[in-house]
Amino acid sequence: MVLEATIPLPNVGGRIDHMAVDLAHDRLFVAELGNGTVDSIDIARRKRSGRITGLKEPQGIGYLPARDMIVVASAGDGSVRLYAGATLMPAGTVDLGDDADNVRIDTATGTVLVGYGAGSIAVIDPARPAKIGDLPLRAHPEGFRYDVSAGRLYVNVPDRQQIDVLDRGTGRQIAAWSSPDMRSNYPMALDGAAGRIAVGYRSPARLVEMKAADGTVTGSIPLCDDTDDVSFDAKRSRYYVSCGEGAVDVINRTPDGLVHRDRIKTASGARTSLFVPELDRLFVAARAGWFGGDAAILVFRPAS
The missing domain is CATH 2.130.10.10 (YVTN repeat-like/Quinoprotein amine dehydrogenase)
Incomplete structure (x- = not known):
């Protein structure tokens, strides 16, 4: 980046x-x-x-x-x-x-x-x-995604340590996936074409990828701390995960699983981001510094 x-x-x-x-x-x-x-x-x-x-x-x-x-x-x-x-x-x-x-x-x-x-x-x-x-x-919902083609909503519910799956047509819950060792699931990305969701956990700090059909885990990898946004780059088959520790983790999906490609330094507290595929840019929000300096939007371009 x-x-x-x-x-x-x-x-x-x-x-x-x-x-x-x-x-x-x-x-x-x-x-x-x-x-x-x-x-x-x-x-x-x-x-x-x-x-x-x-x-x-x-x-x-x-x-x-x-x-x-x-x-x-x-x-x-x-x-x-x-x-x-x-x-x-x-x-x-x-x-x-x-x-x-x-x-x-x-x-x-x-x-x-x-x-x-x-x-x-x-x-x-x-x-x-x-x-x-x-x-x-x-319980209160955090990050969620809607797969229009499947008619399903995937919702992070961290207070219950689970991901709820809702049928958009009926409004009813049709599944709930959880892992007893994973907590604080806040951000989520959806790759509808491949039928995958990816969830960012804070405790422990990991990105977990799973099949959207049944919640089967297809990949899991350590992350930077205090994540709050994750985006999927379909062109490169890649995740961008922004974290409050002051970093963006770049994680590739490969035939062998999830592979950590890079860690990009940002700023402490810069935990929210947005990848816009039409612009091929990742926007990261950096809050004003504790010791001076304006807040800013950092604009990153994928180098490859």
């Missing part, structure tokens, strides 16, 4: 959470949890182009290209707020009540899926906007 650019985020303090991309307008949206803001970044010009303020711990974020709409989920007040992409003006609010977290877009229906509360994934119609359904779980 080559560090291609550093995009400064002035006046951003505290933890930075997840990101989303608008390919049509070349924008990156950054949920700045500790700052109560969302920044819109002009990727080509490598600078901030706008800001949403007044949020309470924004952590999950998504983008609806058909509507040019940004979706922001906030932990502090349990809200899901929608904004017009062109102006960043408010376009509606859905109150979920508690710990609104990760956001995923259901591309088949145009609805928004948001994990929240003590155990549920809300189904939101952005056109109204309103919650139109709930997919129940037994």
Whole structure:
């Protein structure tokens, strides 16, 4: 990985959470949890182009290209707020009540899926906007992925040390996979074409790959500490795992299993990232330094 650019985020303090991309307008949206803001970044010009303020711990974020709409989920007040992409003006609010977290877009229906509360994934119609359904779980969901072709959601539920599998059509749980020796499963990546999911555990720090059909483990490898995002690069059959210790682990899937290719130094606390295959770039969010220095988005280009 080559560090291609550093995009400064002035006046951003505290933890930075997840990101989303608008390919049509070349924008990156950054949920700045500790700052109560969302920044819109002009990727080509490598600078901030706008800001949403007044949020309470924004952590999950998504983008609806058909509507040019940004979706922001906030932990502090349990809200899901929608904004017009062109102006960043408010376009509606859905109150979920508690710990609104990760956001995923259901591309088949145009609805928004948001994990929240003590155990549920809300189904939101952005056109109204309103919650139109709930997919129940037994504890708070962290990272999750939706395989549209299979009609399945794979959900990390760390408080129960398991991965729940839900049928999107019925909303019912159809499987639960766990390993008694693995804890704190937060990020997840999906390779739908190969029928695999990969889960990042923090205790012990490992990336575990498994078959999406039945949870059979196909690979397991040590990781950097305090992981919070993992992305799959289908072109190179490779995972990028960002960790709060200040590193990105590059892990290849090979015929012989998972192979650690490289460890890229980032910055302490830079645990969230987003790989955008259409741009062939990995964006890593680095929080402001304890002893000075602006927060920033680190832009990495795969060298091979």
